[in-house]
Amino acid sequence: MTVLEDRITMAESDNTITLDEMFERLETMPVPEGYKVEIVEGTVYMSPQRDTHWEIIADIYEQLRTKYPRKRVKSDVRIDYPGHLNGFATDVTVMAEGAAKSDDGRWSHEDVEFVAEVISKGTAANDYGPKMTAYATAEVPVYLIADPYQRRCHVYTQPKNGEYVTETKIDFGDDIDLTGTVVGLTLKTDEFPRD
Numbered sequence: 001m002t003v004l005e006d007r008i009t010m011a012e013s014d015n016t017i018t019l020d021e022m023f024e025r026l027e028t029m030p031v032p033e034g035y036k037v038e039i040v041e042g043t044v045y046m047s048p049q050r051d052t053h054w055e056i057i058a059d060i061y062e063q064l065r066t067k068y069p070r071k072r073v074k075s076d077v078r079i080d081y082p083g084h085l086n087g088f089a090t091d092v093t094v095m096a097e098g099a100a101k102s103d104d105g106r107w108s109h110e111d112v113e114f115v116a117e118v119i120s121k122g123t124a125a126n127d128y129g130p131k132m133t134a135y136a137t138a139e140v141p142v143y144l145i146a147d148p149y150q151r152r153c154h155v156y157t158q159p160k161n162g163e164y165v166t167e168t169k170i171d172f173g174d175d176i177d178l179t180g181t182v183v184g185l186t187l188k189t190d191e192f193p194r195d
Contacts, residue, residue, distance in 0.1 A: 017085075018085075019080055019085050019086075019087045022042075022044070022085065022087070023078065023087060040086060040088070040126045040130055040131060041083060041084050041085060041086060041130050042084055042085035047120045047122050047123050050120070051193070052148050052193045052194075053091075053118050053120060053148075055192075055193050056118045056146050056148065056192050056193065057075060057091045057092055057116075057118055059188075059191055059192060060091075060092050060116050060144075060146070060187065061073060061075060061092055063185070063187050063188065064092065064094060064114075064183075064185075064187075066185070067184065067185050068094055071095075072094055072095045072096075072097065072099070073092065073093070073094055073095075074090070074092070074093040074094075074095065074107070075090075075091060075092050075093070076089045076090075076091070077089060077090075077093065077107065078106065079093065079106070079107050079108075079109055079112065080106065080109065081109045081131075081134035081135065081137070081138050082109070082134055082137040082138050083130065083133070083134045083137065086130070086131075086134050088131060088134070090115050090116070090117060091116055091117050091118050092114075092115070092116040093107075093112055093114065093115050093116075094112070094113045094114035094115075094183065095107060095111050095112060095113065096111045096112070096113050099111035109138040109140070110138070112135075112138065112140050113140070113141055113142070113182045113183070114140070114141070114142045114143075114144070114182070114183050115135055115140050115142070115143050115144070116143075116144040116145075116146065117131065117143075117144070117145050117146070118145075118146045118147075118148070119145060119146065119147040119148065119149060119150075121149070124147075124149075127145055128145065132145075132156065132164070133162055133163070135156075135159070136156070136159040136160075136162050136163050136164050137159075137162040138159075139159045140159060141157065141159065141181060141182045141183075142155065142156070142157055142178060142181045142182060142183050143155070143156040143157075143164065144156075144176070144187075146189075146192060148172075148192070148193065148194055151171060151172045151194045152169055152170065152171050152172060153169070153170045153171075153172070153176055153189060154167060154168070154169055154170075155167070155168040155169075155170065155176060155178070157181055170189065171189075172189045172190075172192045172194060173189060173190050174189060175187065175188055175189065176188075176189060
């Protein structure tokens with residue numbers, strides 16, 4: 001099947017397609033190197049990773065690795081979240097101790113303790129909107145958004161009824177104190193690049 005035929009097949013579907021079927025079809029399509037692919041509320045998003053984006057992800061990952069073993073910290077790994085066709089490849093994810101993949105080889109959103117997303121201009125609305133709702137609905141204890149355009153981080157905690165009760169704003173350069181959360185450490189932001 002060609003890419004065009006596959007796109008036509010996807011477009012002609014009767015809205016009964018599953019998330020697995022969508023990802024299977026995406027795997028047959030050519031995705032440019034350096035692009036991240038996610039499905040948010042049934043819509044496929046492909047976004048390039050810029051240097052700023054990657055440097056912030058790497059910085060967060062390296063700091064988390066001072067506490068967590070490599071097997072608990074994930075990046076760009078598909079995890080399905082509550083809501084209509086939500087298959088996210090989060091920038092950084094920390095899994096609970098003892099978390100294991102299911103029989104179908106996937107991680108469960110019930111085992112996610114921390115998510116960090118770094119804002120890209122084209123997909124920022126997802127991170128502040130439907131993805132935040134999905135993380136809160138999944139009761140992810142800590143959701144961090146690093147926004148190089150605002151030069152600020154937003155930390156969301158205390159998920160309840162599909163929303164986060166608490167939001168804390170931290171300017172780049174200031175420390176993010178997560179010692180009172182399940183994360184249990186302080187993240188430095190002084191080396192986060194700014195756009």
